[in-house]
Amino acid sequence: MISLWRDMNRRGQVVLVVAVLAMLLAPVVATRYLLSVLTLILYFVYVGQAWNLMMGYAGQLSLGHALYVGLGGYVAAGLWVHFGIGPWLGVIPAVAIAAAFGAFIGWLAFRFGIEGVYFSLLTIAFAEFTRIGFDHIGPLGGAGGLFIPYQESRLGEWWNLRGGQLFFYYLAFVLAGAAVLLTAWLARSRLGHQWMAIREDETAARALGIDVFRAKMKAVLISSAMTAVGGVFYAFYYNNLFPAQVFEMSRSIELILGPIVGGLGTVFGPVIGAFVLTPLGELLIAVTDKAGLNAPGAKAIFFGLVLMIIIYLVPGGVWPWLSRRLGLVRRRS
Amino acid sequence: MLSIWLNVVVQGVLTGLLYGLMALGLSAIFGVVRLVNFAHGEFAVVAMYAAFVLFRAWGVDPLWSMLPIAAVFFVVGFALQRTLINAFVGRPDYQQFILLVGVAIVLVNGLLIVFGPDAQPANLPYAFDSYLVGPLIIDKVRVYAAVAALAVCAALFGFFRFTRTGTAIRACADNLVGAAVVGLDVRRLYAVTFGIGLACVGAAGALMVTIADPVPGLGPAYTLLAFTIVIIGGLGSMAGALVAGLLIGVSEAVAGFLIAPSMKSMFSFALLIAVLVLRPQGLLGKKPA
Amino acid sequence: MTALLQVSGVGKRFRGLVAVDRVSFTVAAGEIFAVIGPNGAGKTTLFNMIAGVLKPNQGSIAFRGERIDGLTPDAVCRRGVARTFQIVRPFPALTVEDNVVIGALLHRTDMEAARRHARDVLATLDLHDKRDIVASSLTLPDRKRLELARALATDPKLLLLDEVMAGLRPTETDRMVDILRRINREMGTTILLIEHVMRAVMALAGHMLVLHHGAPIAQGKPEEVVRDAKVISSYLGAEAAP
Numbered sequence: 001m002i003s004l005w006r007d008m009n010r011r012g013q014v015v016l017v018v019a020v021l022a023m024l025l026a027p028v029v030a031t032r033y034l035l036s037v038l039t040l041i042l043y044f045v046y047v048g049q050a051w052n053l054m055m056g057y058a059g060q061l062s063l064g065h066a067l068y069v070g071l072g073g074y075v076a077a078g079l080w081v082h083f084g085i086g087p088w089l090g091v092i093p094a095v096a097i098a099a100a101f102g103a104f105i106g107w108l109a110f111r112f113g114i115e116g117v118y119f120s121l122l123t124i125a126f127a128e129f130t131r132i133g134f135d136h137i138g139p140l141g142g143a144g145g146l147f148i149p150y151q152e153s154r155l156g157e158w159w160n161l162r163g164g165q166l167f168f169y170y171l172a173f174v175l176a177g178a179a180v181l182l183t184a185w186l187a188r189s190r191l192g193h194q195w196m197a198i199r200e201d202e203t204a205a206r207a208l209g210i211d212v213f214r215a216k217m218k219a220v221l222i223s224s225a226m227t228a229v230g231g232v233f234y235a236f237y238y239n240n241l242f243p244a245q246v247f248e249m250s251r252s253i254e255l256i257l258g259p260i261v262g263g264l265g266t267v268f269g270p271v272i273g274a275f276v277l278t279p280l281g282e283l284l285i286a287v288t289d290k291a292g293l294n295a296p297g298a299k300a301i302f303f304g305l306v307l308m309i310i311i312y313l314v315p316g317g318v319w320p321w322l323s324r325r326l327g328l329v330r331r332r333s
Numbered sequence: 334m335l336s337i338w339l340n341v342v343v344q345g346v347l348t349g350l351l352y353g354l355m356a357l358g359l360s361a362i363f364g365v366v367r368l369v370n371f372a373h374g375e376f377a378v379v380a381m382y383a384a385f386v387l388f389r390a391w392g393v394d395p396l397w398s399m400l401p402i403a404a405v406f407f408v409v410g411f412a413l414q415r416t417l418i419n420a421f422v423g424r425p426d427y428q429q430f431i432l433l434v435g436v437a438i439v440l441v442n443g444l445l446i447v448f449g450p451d452a453q454p455a456n457l458p459y460a461f462d463s464y465l466v467g468p469l470i471i472d473k474v475r476v477y478a479a480v481a482a483l484a485v486c487a488a489l490f491g492f493f494r495f496t497r498t499g500t501a502i503r504a505c506a507d508n509l510v511g512a513a514v515v516g517l518d519v520r521r522l523y524a525v526t527f528g529i530g531l532a533c534v535g536a537a538g539a540l541m542v543t544i545a546d547p548v549p550g551l552g553p554a555y556t557l558l559a560f561t562i563v564i565i566g567g568l569g570s571m572a573g574a575l576v577a578g579l580l581i582g583v584s585e586a587v588a589g590f591l592i593a594p595s596m597k598s599m600f601s602f603a604l605l606i607a608v609l610v611l612r613p614q615g616l617l618g619k620k621p622a
Numbered sequence: 623m624t625a626l627l628q629v630s631g632v633g634k635r636f637r638g639l640v641a642v643d644r645v646s647f648t649v650a651a652g653e654i655f656a657v658i659g660p661n662g663a664g665k666t667t668l669f670n671m672i673a674g675v676l677k678p679n680q681g682s683i684a685f686r687g688e689r690i691d692g693l694t695p696d697a698v699c700r701r702g703v704a705r706t707f708q709i710v711r712p713f714p715a716l717t718v719e720d721n722v723v724i725g726a727l728l729h730r731t732d733m734e735a736a737r738r739h740a741r742d743v744l745a746t747l748d749l750h751d752k753r754d755i756v757a758s759s760l761t762l763p764d765r766k767r768l769e770l771a772r773a774l775a776t777d778p779k780l781l782l783l784d785e786v787m788a789g790l791r792p793t794e795t796d797r798m799v800d801i802l803r804r805i806n807r808e809m810g811t812t813i814l815l816i817e818h819v820m821r822a823v824m825a826l827a828g829h830m831l832v833l834h835h836g837a838p839i840a841q842g843k844p845e846e847v848v849r850d851a852k853v854i855s856s857y858l859g860a861e862a863a864p
Binding site: 200205210212 | 700716
């Protein structure tokens, strides 16, 4: 973490401090709507970072991360709705179950040598399989969805994640901040270097004594556990879960766009990506509404075009390009 | 009892032929160009709407309109490969993936704006006619569509087996460097392959209208279906794609009948997972050297 | 001298085709040992069996008295046998230093210690001033040395080199010979070379083994081996008269 700071030059440090302060003070001036957008951005920073660890650093392209969001959310919400177990406690089984799924998928893939596109399809298959399964789990609402009831009396119970917009904003801020710090630390750790070696060349990594299977398992475990925490947040923030919405492949895609657009395998890429994409989406909704184009498709089309343009022009992501342009990173000598 | 089962299986086989044709297109693109076409199902849905419009506006039967649609799709595929996609051949998977997800999003939402989110029944005149063969009751539409799909597949097999271009494309798939060394114009062959791949989807999509109502949201499901079939059948094996298409068609029909229609694709995914783990080269694929 | 690596009667068949036929030799601690032979002699297969990429069909390989045949490549490396690849495989998107740090991390958990060790190794291999360059933008001779640096950073007892001279120009070959000699003398690392370039082998090796069609045809000190009639007819003769 200290080295993260040391790697930035004076200008980068100033920008970082100003940005963090601005985020902390935002609720003073922000409207409720703006705060909800910022919360969404921070949520995507968090889950994007979790995925970035696995893909950006360890090079394993999971296209089914919605699975872990959904599992985390459903487990915690189910425990709360049925047994009154609060999310601070419920997050533990939520994480454990999601990580167990992650471990199983990882074990299958890495033991049996399922790589590249095949690995991606395996992750999709598991997410879709689970989605259809959840459509048929009665106690969790099935296809009709699971709802966390709104109770006036519990509104201030922040320890049960029952709070208002302001509470969730700061919670998201803490989660996102922690994810960034964790990534920065991992990126410079021994494990992080093993991941990068595997990402770059698995055979060469093995020849340098790296236990590839173990390192990959750690990646999938950490990533799925982290993502599940995001799922708990999601469930208690929105108070409803539908299999068709949380496990959908489009959810997995939504979650990975930020890191890809921002810059894979970088600490700040997922942050920049979320801050670019989410407001862009909101802006598009506003503009199309104003223009009387009341079609939800118009926004998405523009989104699709932006994606194509970004991946065509800056395939490495916006952050590496931006930080070079603005001179935010120290040139190591 | 047996006759019910027989009906279910026959229906699965007929649907499976359409799936197989759609997957054949992906198999060509994935196997030859090595491009992860994540917009495959979306192209199929575009073709469904094209056939739908041609039928509604001018009464053109999808069995005929599939020909012009396939032709147009070929041109579109050729042009796409030449312009946008060629820059992505050989780039990392995730970059191809993002590009094609972009394409898919544009396609689905374009359809959404033009046609709205709801299913639009095509109402073919012979939609409810059926053949009675002993205990079997077979929908005419499915038979027509399946026969048409088989015809397209046969034409495709013939193309790859007996024409110069077809043989050259197979050479590209087997040994890219070798193909380039003997002077084959790989870029043009890639464009032709992508065109053929899309033509397959175009034909399959047009025929699909006969058995399913077009909905924009079908796109991702078809994309997954196509990938599932290609992998189960074995990458680079055209016969494998067809066989796996049948397998998936039948397994969906049986699962839909036995358990619940909404759970039918669980079986496809379970099958995909099993194949990935136990026989990653696919049922008919060659073991990698 | 004690035996560091003991290869005893090792053989490998591919679909009935004998690639390596009961090869035995011993590499003593501290020496430079070379395996030579024409293309298709089974050198690479032998190399891959020692490195853990292939499992022998027969015989055994012992390193410091412990059997290593059949272990995975990473397990072999952790026991102190590091290798290079004939076609170099640096981690392309990482800097030269990070490439070497990854090697250094094998027996070090502290990042600072690993970084210091990596810089020392880079200095030994004349790569110190290129340490912040991304590996993919290095020239071939630099990449070859990076490959060596990365392997060396794992603190191996035995260094397996798969044709490190291939593709190098004569001046670069001399530089590499010089570096290898330094590594051997100053760090005490034992080296097993698989090599085509005879000039380098003659300059470096204390002992050598000649393979032909998978079988050993001569073994001993370089001066003796090059006088061997079998070697001259099967290998050197063919090379000398192009």
